[in-house]
Amino acid sequence: MQCDCLQVAGDPRVPEYTQSCSIHHRQIAPVSPKRSNSKNPRQFGTRIGALVVGAGIVVIVLATLGLTACSRSTGSIPEDQTEWKGATVMMGIDGMRWDFPKAFALHSMSGIADGGVRAEALIPVFPTKTFPNFYSLATGLFPNHTGILDNTMYDPMFDARFRMGDTSAVRDGRWWEGEPVWVTAEKQNKRAAVYFWPGSEAEISGRRPTFSMPYDGSVPNDERVEQALRWLSLPSGQRPSLILLYFSTVDDAGHRHGPDAPETAAAAREIDALVGKLRSQLTRRGFGHTVNLVIVSDHGFSARSSDRVVYLDDFVDVNSAGILSLGQHVTLWPKPEAVDSVYFALANAHPELKVYKRENLPPRLHLAGHRRTPPIVAVPSAGWTVSTRRTDQRPQQFSGGAHGYDNIEPDMRGVFIAVGPAFRTGVRIDSLRAVDVYNIVTRSIGLEPAPNDGDASIVPRLLMN
Ligand code: AMP
Ligand code: ZN
Ligand code: ZN
Numbered sequence: 001m002q003c004d005c006l007q008v009a010g011d012p013r014v015p016e017y018t019q020s021c022s023i024h025h026r027q028i029a030p031v032s033p034k035r036s037n038s039k040n041p042r043q044f045g046t047r048i049g050a051l052v053v054g055a056g057i058v059v060i061v062l063a064t065l066g067l068t069a070c071s072r073s074t075g076s077i078p079e080d081q082t083e084w085k086g087a088t089v090m091m092g093i094d095g096m097r098w099d100f101p102k103a104f105a106l107h108s109m110s111g112i113a114d115g116g117v118r119a120e121a122l123i124p125v126f127p128t129k130t131f132p133n134f135y136s137l138a139t140g141l142f143p144n145h146t147g148i149l150d151n152t153m154y155d156p157m158f159d160a161r162f163r164m165g166d167t168s169a170v171r172d173g174r175w176w177e178g179e180p181v182w183v184t185a186e187k188q189n190k191r192a193a194v195y196f197w198p199g200s201e202a203e204i205s206g207r208r209p210t211f212s213m214p215y216d217g218s219v220p221n222d223e224r225v226e227q228a229l230r231w232l233s234l235p236s237g238q239r240p241s242l243i244l245l246y247f248s249t250v251d252d253a254g255h256r257h258g259p260d261a262p263e264t265a266a267a268a269r270e271i272d273a274l275v276g277k278l279r280s281q282l283t284r285r286g287f288g289h290t291v292n293l294v295i296v297s298d299h300g301f302s303a304r305s306s307d308r309v310v311y312l313d314d315f316v317d318v319n320s321a322g323i324l325s326l327g328q329h330v331t332l333w334p335k336p337e338a339v340d341s342v343y344f345a346l347a348n349a350h351p352e353l354k355v356y357k358r359e360n361l362p363p364r365l366h367l368a369g370h371r372r373t374p375p376i377v378a379v380p381s382a383g384w385t386v387s388t389r390r391t392d393q394r395p396q397q398f399s400g401g402a403h404g405y406d407n408i409e410p411d412m413r414g415v416f417i418a419v420g421p422a423f424r425t426g427v428r429i430d431s432l433r434a435v436d437v438y439n440i441v442t443r444s445i446g447l448e449p450a451p452n453d454g455d456a457s458i459v460p461r462l463l464m465n
Pocket of ligand 2: 094095129130131251298299
């Protein structure tokens, strides 16, 4: 099992130099009860008793609604705002590369594409990582406008680090800028329900989805789909108009086994079967004419090899480089006085490595202009890995698959497929950018989109009038 996690000493302003890693940082996030400050055991016992009774009542109320796993567990879902007129369910499939549906014969997805709309490729945002991409899909904004510039970030104003495995950072609304689609829905009196999506655990613009879940990668995929169906079975006054679901199965297999492995094909087929199940259940339950289904992914995959590694310590003193992340792109926060020397040491160091100072990042990457933009960013060619020789060198370390490269790389492209009453039938477009998805999803349920970076002229090509 490979991983690019590093523990390197460096600039004290970036407290711990650890690249976030899906394998190490998988978390089970509990819904934590309010802490009692009481030291008096009797008083504490009474409070526990009250809590148990209270929790029991809440569980009974929620069980009747089929919502026991929801973090919004007050039991009091206010009655409707507006009449339920239909919904869009968006399934986010981590790591589903653009060519997997055809290459792995994913019949459910291909069926949806044939009966609805499909983009030959979804162009992700840079860096081609999970958090920036899922949050750009949700907001229609590029990373330098969402503040989610990477899975791992440093904010000089907060003097704090963000890691996707750090539950308190992930739930802290100050990191998340822009307006995600669930906030747009709630603002316009439609309910949103999210079974995992980066950003959905934080309060953004004073709002949260009506229903959301604390991230727990161990929840079976089937349960996520079942919960979506339970949400749709709520009385119409409480029923969500927007449901987002997230699945990491393909990403897990892609990292471990590589994009061309039979295990990755099996993971993609498992998710495809779920897509098929959701679609047929929607039809069986009479939602065929009211619910849209959107399948989207955050990035693709490249195969890695131990023959394609750039070692930073061959060119620069890693102690002064201020390494924040390594792997398929590199972010460096050296001390201000060391930025030039680190940059010049790396600039032409390796033919497979492009190195940018914050000031000369290509505008097409949409990474510059935020205070979280790293002073130095380096990007290897697809299939390459950037590491250091002092990192643990296990034989399998650079096998399997990876992503994070320049979003111009064909391997990094994802999928966009949609079907339902709001969508045209039999439409195929060459490509769609991740930032274009927000306009499509908001319009599919009659919402007015917030200002965003997407191209609104695509909407009438894909949606019915
Ligand atoms: P990446 O390697 O960039 O594709 O990251 C994939 C990993 O992100 C998954 O395996 C999960 O561990 C993690 N992840 C995805 N969504 C969330 C979330 N909402 N909260 C915390 N971690 C997440
Ligand atoms: Zn991902
Ligand atoms: Zn991944």
